Amino acid sequence: MSRLWIQNPNRCADEYLDGIKDFIEFARRHNPGATRIRCPCRRCNNTLWETIENVGFHLVRNGMIETYSIWNLHREQLDNASSSNATRVDNVEPIVDPNEQVMDIINDAFPFASTNINQEGEDDVPTPMDS
Numbered sequence: 323m324s325r326l327w328i329q330n331p332n333r334c335a336d337e338y339l340d341g342i343k344d345f346i347e348f349a350r351r352h353n354p355g356a357t358r359i360r361c362p363c364r365r366c367n368n369t370l371w372e373t374i375e376n377v378g379f380h381l382v383r384n385g386m387i388e389t390y391s392i393w394n395l396h397r398e399q400l401d402n403a404s405s406s407n408a409t410r411v412d413n414v415e416p417i418v419d420p421n422e423q424v425m426d427i428i429n430d431a432f433p434f435a436s437t438n439i440n441q442e443g444e445d446d447v448p449t450p451m452d453s
Contacts (some may be wrong), residue, residue, distance in 0.1 A: 325340030325341070327340065328341065328386045328387075328388055328390065328391060329388050333381075333382055333383075333385055334382075339382070341397075342381045342382065342386075345362075345381070345386075345396075346374060346378050346392070348393065348396065348398070349374060349393075349396050350374060352383070352396055352397040352398065353396065353405075357373060357374075358371040358372060358373055358374075359371065359372070359374055359377060359396060361376070361377045361380050361394070362377070362386050362387050362393075362396075363377070363380035363381050363383070363384035363385065363386060363387070364384045364385050364387055365380065365384045366380060366384075367387060368387065368395050369392065375439050423438045
């Protein structure tokens, strides 16, 4: 079964929608009785568990992780995956929280903005004895 549909940018294309149906069937077949599975959409990134129906909606709305061509988190065995579908990934970048990145940039630009220490080295935060 070809998984080129995963990289199709047109999530309304018949090829993409048929691919989602194939994935859902695969997930049901390999996870019998499961009501929730990992969601491989770009937003959930296989870290959140959703109902199988919601996974289908997420894949249409958000798209599937483009590198997730071997569905090992959905019980696909690596040795059963066709070598033509296998994608070698040499450089994997860690998932970084965008809020952390913004805070890092702010802290780099204004290194003293996040400290609560005044010139004498005392805390600016009042203690219960001050009030």
